[in-house]
Amino acid sequence: PKLLFxxxxxxxxxxxxxxxxxxxxxxxxYIPTGSPxxxxxxxxxxxxxxLQSDHENFLYLVRRWPAEIYGMREITDSLLAYEARSAAxxxxxxxxAELYILQDRKDMALGIFLQLQRxxxxxxxxxxxxxxxxxxxxxxxxxxxxxxxIDLLVEGRDLITPPMVVSQxxxxxxxxxxxxxxxxxxxxxxxxxxFERDPDLGAQCDLHGMQVELYAExxxxxxxxxLATSSSYPLEVAYAV
Numbered sequence: 001p002k003l004l005f006x007x008x009x010x011x012x013x014x015x016x017x018x019x020x021x022x023x024x025x026x027x028x029x030y031i032p033t034g035s036p037x038x039x040x041x042x043x044x045x046x047x048x049x050x051l052q053s054d055h056e057n058f059l060y061l062v063r064r065w066p067a068e069i070y071g072m073r074e075i076t077d078s079l080l081a082y083e084a085r086s087a088a089x090x091x092x093x094x095x096x097a098e099l100y101i102l103q104d105r106k107d108m109a110l111g112i113f114l115q116l117q118r119x120x121x122x123x124x125x126x127x128x129x130x131x132x133x134x135x136x137x138x139x140x141x142x143x144x145x146x147x148x149x150i151d152l153l154v155e156g157r158d159l160i161t162p163p164m165v166v167s168q169x170x171x172x173x174x175x176x177x178x179x180x181x182x183x184x185x186x187x188x189x190x191x192x193x194x195f196e197r198d199p200d201l202g203a204q205c206d207l208h209g210m211q212v213e214l215y216a217e218x219x220x221x222x223x224x225x226x227l228a229t230s231s232s233y234p235l236e237v238a239y240a241v
Contacts (some may be wrong), residue, residue, distance in 0.1 A: 001032075009035075034066070059091050072099060073103070097112040117143070141153075152209035157194065162207060185218060
């Protein structure tokens with residue numbers, strides 16, 4: 001900046017020169033974005049070069065450059081095309097999520113954050129009202145943090161109904177062999193918390209018979225209270241258990 005001041009033409013000349021010498025990493029954090037503001041084509045060029053060669057700086061610039069100075073849609077399409085040809089790094093997936101957020105496609109960003117197992121995803125869901133977007137992602141959420149997932153699912157039981165949660169957890173339990181045992185435990189914890197919050201909801205969904213078995217398996221001390229409180233489980237199932 002001490003050499004080029006606010007002279008757009010000089011900045012663009014030297015950005016191109018650094019690009020030719022494959023030394024943009026040295027320059028990128030100094031490239032001005034407002035005073036002066038360069039042509040969009042220059043910013044697009046820098047991002048596309050880093051997309052191919054330097055994912056850390058690509059993510060850095062996506063996070064820090066104003067969205068209006070480069071072709072956001074074009075850069076997003078370039079990233080998706082790159083992913084289609086090569087194995088995507090976690091850094092690039094994160095950059096894609098940032099680009100989706102800038103385009104107000106938060107549901108798409110959410111899917112990436114869940115794949116990356118980002119702990120802050122639960123705050124992201126609550127802050128942006130995205131619970132309906134995780135209707136089919138219960139298993140991913142539980143694997144990340146079962147406690148926070150259960151709190152969220154019980155709170156949002158009108159948007160993601162108990163049968164939706166139960167079917168996904170039972171499918172994961174059956175599909176993963178011995179590793180699926182944890183999903184049976186998650187199912188018990190979810191149904192227990194749901195019963196404490198809304199005793200009638202599980203009855204309406206015919207889940208109380210299943211809960212007798214789960215209480216007997218995981219929390220026998222709580223079984224008596226459940227048997228005394230609910231009248232919606234099959235007696236023959238309870239006797240057998």
